[in-house]
Amino acid sequence: MRFSWAALAVPASAMLTATAFGLVYGASLTPVGWRNTFVMGFVGMVLGGGLIGLAFVLYDFRTENAEESVHVQEIAVAICVAVTMFVGWIVLKDHALHERGRPVRAVVTALQAGAGPFDAGTEAVLADASHHPLGAIGAGNLAVGDHITVTIDPRGRYGVSAGPPPADPEWLWTLSALIALVQALLTASIGFSAARAREHWPPRAR
Template identity: 75%
Template sequence: MSGTGRRRGVRLLWTALAVPASVALTATAFGLVYGASLTPVGWRNTMVLGFGGVLLCGALLGVAFGLYDLRDKSTGTRETAVAVCVAVTMFVCWIALKDHQLHERGRPVQAVVTAVRAGGGVYDAETEAVLADVSHHRPLGAIGAGKLAVGDQVTVTVDPQGRYGVSAGPPPDDIEWLWTLAALIAALQALLTASIGFSAAKERSASTG
């Protein structure tokens, strides 16, 4: 086989190997989201967040060191895009899992606002409405306050298993398009990763002459 043929073969090999690497990265991201969804407090569990962050960073570093030629002078735009794809996939999968579970087992409850307070976390709404069950006066949790005031009544969805917090409105429909969106983002991520693999192999073959 000629030198040109060998170089082309190496580039195709790196490109092909990049695809299962991307699949593994997506699977890791989904696994973290699914694992967090099974915990009683979901993403509010500090240990889940910390452990998930370590695994995800390790996976991203693995892809970077495995596929990216450090001698390349590029700005890493594609690598950043891959990381963004992973983050967006995790977010979309989280919403899809939550909506699916609330669609399957969530129950509508008529609630009353008992207090309006400042949001309790970085990702919470600026103000939140504290809710109680109108019928049994049990505390239900809190949602973004918006224009709600103390004494207002609102329909919310409660997860009997307590894995997801109270959600405004009736149980959601099972939105299949969210899974399709996650799959499309994962496909884009695979294409970007394959492109990184091809460029890295090209740079290596050029440097070795």
């Protein structure tokens, strides 16, 4: 029984990982990506629903004196999902810019405060040699009039990125796989603990 619950947790974890990556991929196909409040709200609702669904699948029938370690594992699973989405976004962006990104010499035309709800600090507004706006990046030590090389996505799905086109992010795919493996092991442990705790429940009266 214990190993059956642990085995059930593995495909449940895989489905959660696939859902997280699917949401990231879907957002990457939109011109606004993560910088749209509606997209972020929709992703949050779907991800929250996925975590609630996983909780029901792995419901462990614990008493009020549940093991603290299991609670920690559940939090760790949620963290794995969040990290999967973050790494997945970076992977998709770097892969797209590696395949189709175009290097452009840009000039800093202005400095401004971050415009998005999740942006902090100062941004450098960029334009190309023909004075066409390219977008903005983190200002760092840049000043108005500075010239830098940036990479743009001709399809406009990703914003401008500092530096030349990145290399193929193979190591990030490996990192994603490792995170998925850790998440599967954690959910399997939760499922095993669920079955073990249920074995100590008294039989139900008929």
